[in-house]
Amino acid sequence: MTLLTEKVRDIQAAVAAIPEGATIMVGGFGSPGTPFALLDALLESGQGGLTLIKNDANEPGIGIGKLIEAGRVTRLITSHLGLNRTAIEAMNAGRLEVSFHPQGLLAEKIRCAGAGHGGFLTDIGQGTEIAAGRREVEVDGRPWGIEPALHADVALVHAERADRYGNLIYRATASNFNPLMAMAAERVIAQAYRLDAPGELPIDAIHTPCAFVSQVVQVDRATSEQGVRPHGL
Amino acid sequence: MTLLTEKVRDIQAAVAAIPEGATIMVGGFGSPGTPFALLDALLESGQGGLTLIKNDANEPGIGIGKLIEAGRVTRLITSHLGLNRTAIEAMNAGRLEVSFHPQGLLAEKIRCAGAGHGGFLTDIGQGTEIAAGRREVEVDGRPWGIEPALHADVALVHAERADRYGNLIYRATASNFNPLMAMAAERVIAQAYRLDAPGELPIDAIHTPCAFVSQVVQVDRATSEQGVRPHGL
Amino acid sequence: MASDTQRILARAAREVIPGQIVNLGIGLPTRLFHYLPDEMEVLVHSENGVLGCRPRREGEAPDHDMIDSGGAYITTRPGASVFDSATSFAMIRRSRVDLTFMGAFEVDAAGNLANWKIPGKFSPGIGGAMELAQKVRRLVVLCSHNDKHGNPKILARCRLPLTARSCVSRIITDKAVMDVTPEGLAVVDIAEGLDPADLQAATEAALIIDESRLGRF
Amino acid sequence: MASDTQRILARAAREVIPGQIVNLGIGLPTRLFHYLPDEMEVLVHSENGVLGCRPRREGEAPDHDMIDSGGAYITTRPGASVFDSATSFAMIRRSRVDLTFMGAFEVDAAGNLANWKIPGKFSPGIGGAMELAQKVRRLVVLCSHNDKHGNPKILARCRLPLTARSCVSRIITDKAVMDVTPEGLAVVDIAEGLDPADLQAATEAALIIDESRLGRF
Numbered sequence A, B: 001m002t003l004l005t006e007k008v009r010d011i012q013a014a015v016a017a018i019p020e021g022a023t024i025m026v027g028g029f030g031s032p033g034t035p036f037a038l039l040d041a042l043l044e045s046g047q048g049g050l051t052l053i054k055n056d057a058n059e060p061g062i063g064i065g066k067l068i069e070a071g072r073v074t075r076l077i078t079s080h081l082g083l084n085r086t087a088i089e090a091m092n093a094g095r096l097e098v099s100f101h102p103q104g105l106l107a108e109k110i111r112c113a114g115a116g117h118g119g120f121l122t123d124i125g126q127g128t129e130i131a132a133g134r135r136e137v138e139v140d141g142r143p144w145g146i147e148p149a150l151h152a153d154v155a156l157v158h159a160e161r162a163d164r165y166g167n168l169i170y171r172a173t174a175s176n177f178n179p180l181m182a183m184a185a186e187r188v189i190a191q192a193y194r195l196d197a198p199g200e201l202p203i204d205a206i207h208t209p210c211a212f213v214s215q216v217v218q219v220d221r222a223t224s225e226q227g228v229r230p231h232g233l
Numbered sequence C, D: 001m002a003s004d005t006q007r008i009l010a011r012a013a014r015e016v017i018p019g020q021i022v023n024l025g026i027g028l029p030t031r032l033f034h035y036l037p038d039e040m041e042v043l044v045h046s047e048n049g050v051l052g053c054r055p056r057r058e059g060e061a062p063d064h065d066m067i068d069s070g071g072a073y074i075t076t077r078p079g080a081s082v083f084d085s086a087t088s089f090a091m092i093r094r095s096r097v098d099l100t101f102m103g104a105f106e107v108d109a110a111g112n113l114a115n116w117k118i119p120g121k122f123s124p125g126i127g128g129a130m131e132l133a134q135k136v137r138r139l140v141v142l143c144s145h146n147d148k149h150g151n152p153k154i155l156a157r158c159r160l161p162l163t164a165r166s167c168v169s170r171i172i173t174d175k176a177v178m179d180v181t182p183e184g185l186a187v188v189d190i191a192e193g194l195d196p197a198d199l200q201a202a203t204e205a206a207l208i209i210d211e212s213r214l215g216r217f
Helices: A011-016 A036-045 A064-069 A085-092 A103-114 A178-184 B011-016 B036-045 B064-069 B085-092 B103-114 B178-184 C004-013 C028-035 C085-093 C129-135 C196-201 D004-013 D028-035 D085-093 D129-135 D196-201
Strands: A023-026 A050-053 A073-078 A097-100 A119-122 A136-139 A142-148 A154-163 A187-196 A215-218 B023-026 B050-053 B073-078 B097-100 B119-122 B136-139 B142-148 B154-163 B187-196 B215-218 C021-024 C043-046 C050-055 C074-082 C099-102 C106-108 C138-142 C170-172 C176-181 C184-190 D021-024 D043-046 D050-055 D074-082 D099-102 D106-108 D138-142 D170-172 D176-181 D184-190
Touching: A011 A036, A011 A187, A011 A215, A023 A178, A036 A064, A036 A154, A036 A187, A050 A064, A064 A073, A064 A085, A085 A097, A103 A119, A103 A142, A103 A178, A103 C085, A103 C129, A136 B142, A142 B136, A154 A178, A178 A187, B011 B036, B011 B187, B011 B215, B023 B178, B036 B064, B036 B154, B036 B187, B050 B064, B064 B073, B064 B085, B085 B097, B103 B119, B103 B142, B103 B178, B103 D085, B103 D129, B154 B178, B178 B187, C004 C028, C004 C138, C004 C170, C021 C028, C028 C050, C028 C099, C028 C138, C043 C074, C085 C129, C099 C129, C184 C196, D004 D028, D004 D138, D004 D170, D021 D028, D028 D050, D028 D099, D028 D138, D043 D074, D043 D085, D085 D129, D099 D129, D184 D196
Parallel strands: A023 A050, A023 A154, A050 A073, A073 A097, A154 A187, A187 A215, B023 B050, B023 B154, B050 B073, B073 B097, B154 B187, B187 B215, C021 C043, C021 C099, C099 C138, C138 C170, D021 D043, D021 D099, D099 D138, D138 D170
Antiparallel strands: A119 A142, A119 B119, A136 A142, B119 B142, B136 B142, C043 C050, C050 C074, C170 C176, C176 C184, D043 D050, D050 D074, D170 D176, D176 D184
């Protein structure tokens, strides 16, 4: 692991080390919690053949939407593409391989990797096409489907605050998949709006202890461009 | 589930409803986080034939130590009894059935029940006597041991602060097993030093959302009697 | 006069008991938000990680970190909490959400629900719908009684891929309120002015109608 | 003159690299706490749910919610965090703890460790030892070279129930510092004034001793 004292990085240096063809977890549910600055740096850095793991595909023209549109993404493991018609088009045209998981199972498959388990046993989706082909095992007299852990080479996460050891605090609904992914990947790169000295974050408020985080970069607040587009209510 | 508006209870009323022979999870690692007031009320309430699930057995004369000494506990599912010689004596004399699990697996078995899973797959303890008789399944080309979820009728947890909907905040190392157990049992009774109106707890600081908590009781601070006995450093 | 949608929502709001935890599905159910008065102690769960949503008030600036699962900026009421996606779905899978309202492409007499995929036409992924449908204590479907071509959506048996089996407790449409019972769909309320025979004609599933006990809405 | 224990601890402290996350087992290893200077940027992990422990200062009032896994009141250094038991052991199982020091009843030439149970005599439960032993990146055993009856603790093969297989990297005793290698136990340092033949005589496992490269401590 990276030493506590060596985690603060320049954003381009942090993403430059991601290999071509890497499997990358990306935090965020819609815009909140999406590490926009890291994703933009990754686009600039040029790696292709990527497998991305993210709850959704953001919206066209922002976040992983940009990487998909630039043809950098071979495969997407996700829960829902409802807000991104260009991603759905790429899927339908065969330019993007998409694997769908129910949202809570996706979260748990990631959490499982973060906990060092091989998988977990679920009853979600039994009797539906989501469970087709899923192996089963009987425990306590009931059949359970086996969901293997989902691993990644890298996680890109967004936090509100960090310290230079890599302790992270998330805010409001920008938490979502970030704390799970921050535990799950081999290398975890966190962006934060504010980067403090160790001791500045209240210890009971830290969501991700620094042990799980490999690198920290400080970024500017997201632009309104990266906010949620007006829809819904 | 209990309605949000009906969770605040008198301590004796809260524990009186626990049935004889119940399986009860009890928070705490040593003294911090142990719900001493709820345990004292349970002792007074008189239920016996209990199965307790707790990391340890507290120390003689406090916490679950008292319940064990009073002969109320038939079985203890735990990780370590190192600080309680009377519990070890009861085990050796055959008055207390004890099941040991490695501490992190105990935590995960409880967490698994809280997540609604049937179990998880682990490689911990393979080739040691802890794994003797454990069923295995192959995932991603490796053998994994199946650890079933651990369920309970009731969880007794300790929090620093609560609101009357049942939102909980823990403090320092008094967290330990409490947030896991607060999600895992059928009925969750929380004691808190401070009981506030909804809206008083900072929303990003809440550790256990109220949805998981059935009843809340306000209690006085633990006595120094219930503190850690002088040992170690 | 109230639109069909408004009538569905007003009727649906009567399903909510003070003190409950309620999830509102994307689309029509989300609009139920505005039918729950501020003073009613109900916490709205949104699966992206918040319990205690309320709509933004007129002129209230959006908080860019605070959305519901439909992507709308929201705010929170007293007693709210935020949490990660694992905790949010643990709450769902453990049936700690009392009530959910969901839309439907099809719903049938056995309480089966299809609302996530139309093979070859619409398959954006299942999101959180499967876990909500399977595990929330009570699922109430809100939908139009017929599709825009007039075809029934309340079927004898669903034809689309299912979201979950035997998960629906009650169906509220512009034409009727129906309960899923072991004997089939029992009509609880019928739209003001609608004839029971016309209701049955607009429905593929056989309906159990006891005219002596029928409510109007 | 330094006691055997002090010599073990002083030697062990040299294993710690600034910037590491270190777990200290119960007993002798816990005392290593006092050998890590405050200005050294090291976070001590304790499996009850804290990263960044430091010993209480003279006269500092105990915080009743703040203990380490041995049950002693501690305090924290800048950069510390607290968390639940699941997160604490995720950190361990995912090998996010760089280094752990543990005691031993027996340790053998293959790096097997027994430190939790003596059948019929001592079986208080395994606590967190199994996961720490199996998963922490580097495990250094700290123990006396021989038990109080003079019997060797460094064996050819452990006889007690194992905590974990092939988990030990280095063993530090009052007599020697030994590395577990594919060829067996290689002596790195030997106690000041001790003859290599006497070291071997006090050890059941065959030792690899290259006198030309032997350090003293």
